[in-house]
Amino acid sequence: MIHSSGLLIFLLDRHTQISAKIAMTDQQKRFIFEQADIRGEVVQLEQAYELAIKNRNFPEPIEQLLGQFLAAASLMSSTLKFDGTLSLQAKGSGPLNLIMAESSNQKSLRAVARMDESVDFNAIDTSDIRTLIGSDGYLAIIIEPDQGERYQGIVPLDSDNLAGCLEHYFHQSEQIETRFWFAQSKQRCAGLLLQALPKQVIANAHDNAEYWQTVNHLAETVKPEELLDLDQDVLIYRLFNEFEVRAFDSRPVKFECGCSRERSAKALLSLGENEVNQMIKELGVITIDCQFCLKQYNFNDSDITELFLQQKPTLH
Structure with a gap:
């Protein structure tokens, strides 16, 4: 049974036939299991x-890995309860020394x-994220509220794929059982998240554990x-039609970069006249x-003179 909510849009039982509609991309959907303390998210990007x-x-x-990072950042940012951003980044000394995706709570x-660029990526094992990032690489999750303190969690790259690394992060740093699945093509990327919620009143601990195993198997x-x-x-129904899902x-x-000429000017001011x-x-x-959208902001001599003149106090 699937309830689709804002207002209950439709109701299906497990015997209802549902046609396979094509995905409307650049969307994310949240769902919860009515019988267990489990939530999910699915995102599709084009x-x-x-x-x-x-x-x-x-x-x-x-x-393809950048597509996975985009999907993961969008899925993880759904937990933000405030205005701000979540950044997911991996750094190391490998041929891919930095990869990062950022999502705001507004899904930008x-x-x-x-x-x-001197590396022949056809000659190395690109299926292993540790080969790409380097043996010294690490994964960082950074949460920056518009107002409040910045939080950063770091874990080593102890899996050969992003999903495994993120699952380890949630298990070690958040003590929350979380699973990820990613897919990507030349045109699209997508992700699915399942997360065990803290104990509510829906089911007892034993039943929750059984539901979690079954849902993950599906x-x-x-x-x-x-x-x-x-x-x-349709995807949620196909996977979980034996459960009641809302x-x-x-x-x-959407892709949206926060850069601007004004921000670039502030960066120059911070360097000093x-x-x-x-x-x-x-x-x-x-x-x-x-570095995100490749826009360029140019400042000539007169621009710089005016920029610093605006910062000087006016004498009366």
């Missing part, structure tokens, strides 16, 4: 994924990756093409590149 990799010329394995995504049957291409309600309205997800004047003397024009 345009956001396309914009994240556009004009980057990444090898295909890095594009952006991502970046930095790689050693989720393991998901095929990449189903996760990528099926309508989200599915909430899908939320739109003397240093910026030396830079403009040597370069003629200071160009600030956004």
